[in-house]
Amino acid sequence: MARIYAGLTTSHVPAIGAAIDLGKTAEPYWRPVFEGYEFSKHWVSQQPPDVIILVYNDHASAFSQEIIPTFALGCADRFEPADEGWGPRPVPTVLGHAELAAHIAQSVILDEFDLTIVNKMEVDHGLTVPLSLVFGQPAEWPCRVIPLAVNVVQYPPPTGHRCFEFGRAIARAVDSYPEDLRVMVWGTGGMSHQLQGKRAGLINQKFDNHFLDTIGPDPEALTRISHLEYLRESGSEGIELVMWLIMRGALHEQVRVLHRFYHVPASNTAVGHLLLDNT
Amino acid sequence: MERQNDYDDIPGTTVFDAERARRGYHLNMFCMSLMKAENRAAFKADPAAFLQRFPMTPEQREAVLQRDWNRMIELGGNIYYLAKLFSTDGKSFQFTAAQMTGMSQEQYAQMMLAGGRSPDGNRSKSEWKDRG
Numbered sequence: 411m412a413r414i415y416a417g418l419t420t421s422h423v424p425a426i427g428a429a430i431d432l433g434k435t436a437e438p439y440w441r442p443v444f445e446g447y448e449f450s451k452h453w454v455s456q457q458p459p460d461v462i463i464l465v466y467n468d469h470a471s472a473f474s475q476e477i478i479p480t481f482a483l484g485c486a487d488r489f490e491p492a493d494e495g496w497g498p499r500p501v502p503t504v505l506g507h508a509e510l511a512a513h514i515a516q517s518v519i520l521d522e523f524d525l526t527i528v529n530k531m532e533v534d535h536g537l538t539v540p541l542s543l544v545f546g547q548p549a550e551w552p553c554r555v556i557p558l559a560v561n562v563v564q565y566p567p568p569t570g571h572r573c574f575e576f577g578r579a580i581a582r583a584v585d586s587y588p589e590d591l592r593v594m595v596w597g598t599g600g601m602s603h604q605l606q607g608k609r610a611g612l613i614n615q616k617f618d619n620h621f622l623d624t625i626g627p628d629p630e631a632l633t634r635i636s637h638l639e640y641l642r643e644s645g646s647e648g649i650e651l652v653m654w655l656i657m658r659g660a661l662h663e664q665v666r667v668l669h670r671f672y673h674v675p676a677s678n679t680a681v682g683h684l685l686l687d688n689t
Numbered sequence: 690m691e692r693q694n695d696y697d698d699i700p701g702t703t704v705f706d707a708e709r710a711r712r713g714y715h716l717n718m719f720c721m722s723l724m725k726a727e728n729r730a731a732f733k734a735d736p737a738a739f740l741q742r743f744p745m746t747p748e749q750r751e752a753v754l755q756r757d758w759n760r761m762i763e764l765g766g767n768i769y770y771l772a773k774l775f776s777t778d779g780k781s782f783q784f785t786a787a788q789m790t791g792m793s794q795e796q797y798a799q800m801m802l803a804g805g806r807s808p809d810g811n812r813s814k815s816e817w818k819d820r821g
Contacts, residue, residue, distance in 0.1 A: 495776025613805025
C-alpha cells in the first residue's frame, strides 16, 4: 500500500534557484539559507521517497490568463522546466508518476474535489526550487514527482480550510493505492512577502513564526485565517501559505516536527522550512 | 463599476482580482509572449512595434515602454506576468520591487537585510494618510 511517511514545507524563492544555478550558495548572503536545509537534505537522503506530491503555484508559466485552474494535478509522465524569461533553469526533467496521479485524480473528484487534470505542463521555479533545495544538483531527480499546482496568482486563491480538506482527500487517495510506495507531500511558497507596490518588502516575522509553530500541533487554527488577514499581515504574495495547509491536511492529526528553519531575507522573502514525520 | 473590497484598504497594495485581471488581460498576455526567446529578441529590437501585436491600451503600452511598474499594476498588470518583462531586461524581482517603492536597490536590499518592512503602520490606508 502507498503510504505518506513525511511532509515538508519550504519557500520557493526564484533567487534561491538562481543562487544554486550560478554557484553562489557559499556566499555570505546565501550560506545561512542553504545551511537551514542541511538537516532535511540528509534526512531525506536516508529515507528517500518513491514519489513526492509537490504542492506549488505556477507563476504565470504553464497557465496564463487563458486558463486559471484552482487545483491542477500533473498526470503526465514528464514535465519540462519552463522558460520564465531568462531561459529554463538548468535542472533535470521532472518525471511524474502517471499511475498514482490518475488514481489520486479519480479518488479526489469522487470525494468532491473537482480538480483539473493536466497532461501537458511545464514546471517553473515554484516546483523546481524546492527540489534543488533538498536534492542539490543531481543529473536526474532521485524520485518521481506529482505536481499539484494551486492558483494563488489571481485572487481569490482557495481558502485555507478548503486546502486543508483537500489535503485530507489526497491522503485518502494515497492510502487506497495498492502498490507499495513511500510518498512525501511537500507544501511550498510563502512565507511573508510582497513583491508589488509601495508596500513591497513587507515581512511579518511574528505572523510567520506563529504559522511555523502552529501548523504541526494545531493546523485547524490556521485554516481560519481569512484571505484579508493573509494579504494584510503576510503581504500580497504571502497568501501562498494556504498551500502549506494542503500538505498538512495530508498528514495525520499528530505529527512530529523533525526540523524547523526560518530566515529573513532571501531577496524579498522570508524563508520558512519544516520537516514533519508522519509515522 | 468599481466594486469596494475589504482588501482595498491595504495601503500600497493592488490585489489582482477578477476585475483587474480583466483590465490587464492583453498587457499580461504580452508579458507571457516574452517566455519565447524569439519574441524577446523581436521586442528588444523594436519595443514599440512589438507592442502593436497586442490589443493593449495606449496607457498600457506607454507604461511598458517607460518600465513604470506601479502604473502597469494599476492598469491590470500582475507581478508574475510582469516578471517576464523585467527578466527580459535582465532585472530581478528585487530590482523591480525597489523601483516600485521609490527606493534605490541598495536601500531596499538594506531594508530587507534589516528584517524587511514591518507590518506595523502598514496595515491600513488610514495609517498612510500623512504620506500623501
